[in-house]
Amino acid sequence: MKRRRRARLTAGILAAGLVLTGCAGNGNTERAADGSRGGNRAPVAPDARQDGAAEGEQRSEPPAADWLSTFALDVDTASYGYARRTLSEGRLPEPTSVRPEEFVNSFRPDYPRPAGDGFSVTIDGARTGDDGWSVVRVGLATAAADRKGERPPAALTFVVDISGSMAETGRLDLVKESLGILTDELRDDDSVALVTFSDEAETRLPMTKVKGQRERIHDIVDELATTSSTNVEAGVRTGYDVAVEGHREGATNRVVLLSDALANTGDTDAQSILNRIDKERRQYGITLFGVGVGSDYGDAFMERLADKGDGHTTYVSTSEQARKVFVDQLPHNIELRARDAKAQVAFDPKTVEKFRLIGYENREVADEDFRDDRVDGGEVGAGHTVTALYAVKTRPGRTGQLATATVRWLDPKSRTPHENTGSVGTSALTTSLWAPGHDSLQLTAVTAYFADRLRGGDLPGAPKLSELAERSGAIAERSGSKVVRELTEAIRQADKLLARDGGAEPGDPYVG
DSSP states (O other): OOOOSOOOOOSSOBOSOOOOOOOSSOTTOOEETTOOOSSOOOOOOHHHHHHTSOTTOOOSSOOOOOOEEEEEOOOOOHHHHHHHHHHHTTOOOOGGGOOHHHHHHTBOOOOOOOSSSSOEEEEEEEEOSSSSEEEEEEEEEOOOOOTTSOOOOEEEEEEEEOSGGGGSTTHHHHHHHHHHHHHHHSOTTOEEEEEEESSSEEEEEEEEESTTTHHHHHHHHHTOOOOSOOOHHHHHHHHHHHHHHTOOTTSEEEEEEEEOOOOOSSOTTOHHHHHHHHHHHHHHOOEEEEEEOSSSOOHHHHHHHHHHTTOEEEEOOSHHHHHIIIIITHHHHHOEEEEEEEEEEEEOTTTEEEEEEOSOGGGBOOGGGTTOTTSOOEEEETTOEEEEEEEEEEOTTOOSEEEEEEEEEEOTTTOOEEEEEEEEEGGGGSSBTTSTTOHHHHHHHHHHHHHHHHTTOOOTTOOOHHHHHHHHHHHHHHHOOHHHHHHHHHHHHHHHHHHHTTOOOTTOTTOO
């Protein structure tokens, strides 16, 4: 199956980092080493199929072995940001809006960085119990940006929602503040354009060099005010028209959509928008960065737009978060390190009995398409990290090779393909996940377990929410990390709300 287009510790610094937890198939589906599971399986070599059969077992058509997990890289964080906002308002997020990879994406592990463009590959793991289950983490990282060094100029087209729904206190004001922050952070050789939309779209500023125009840009932003309905189709269509007209060779050309994504006019199912984005993405290399706002937020709609636009999404609800996105993370959102990046993890059937991947269900790539550079991958910026977290059950008494992870990407300028590989053995699983000295891996596991619980999952070895809050709180205490304290508070709030709604696990302290 072809992936739907798209294209993430220094103890828990929040970032537009990247988590890879995807594979072909549902994230809550275990795969046995003989490939037997529900759903379709990618074809494998005939000799591999024979290895999966139990000794003496008679089969006329043995199932295809599937020891591969193949997916496109992704750096979204919107699902976690919106879940935190929802929980803080005393509401549980809709399970369908919870994407575990975006929860884990929101924290940046301290992986080694490569010297140039491309990725480093780091793999670690630990036992989660005495029943053979462990977690295995595949970590990818790009080189950080040199904020004082050279980068290609940016050509950014802001597409701003000024519909009536943006009149909610703090929505449009936050967008205007975000744009003001970004305008001040851009370089003189960068260019910006501005399109607004409600029931119709209007170009407020054609593509304009920032040098000598900052005051003019600020004035246009300050004048923005809400009007009527939400025609996202008109806004995105006009935004891409302006981006194409102002396209700059050698620059990072990107559309930045700031909206609550609550489309109610025009093509609200987004298909024609997606088709248009796909065309411009392919022809001009224009990518989409979606910034979501508002207590009611069209999460799925925004995700689909960014998915097709080879971009990513984030969510902001406070001035502090806006500053983090548009100042601290600006290089991530502008400077590309890799195009069409994909990862493939191969588990060794001699040591692995079954595995389960957490999240990334809609980032699938067929195994045979891993080295087909015509198949989309993800666009990854400077300083991003990607983490693939797997629940893995090993075969009793077996030791040796456990998994090999390969990442493949295209050079952002020449589109030359490159690969890097890392591997790990069963010796990595000798210690307990919750033993001292595993804060980075523990934080990844806590965040993934939390997300899975919110969407009703049942990962093997997952602690109760009350225990997850204790684990997260201890990490926050040791690291002094504000964002880990915020995670801890979100877990505690979810625990209370689930207990109130009758969904708490037996034994939770909030059960009356």
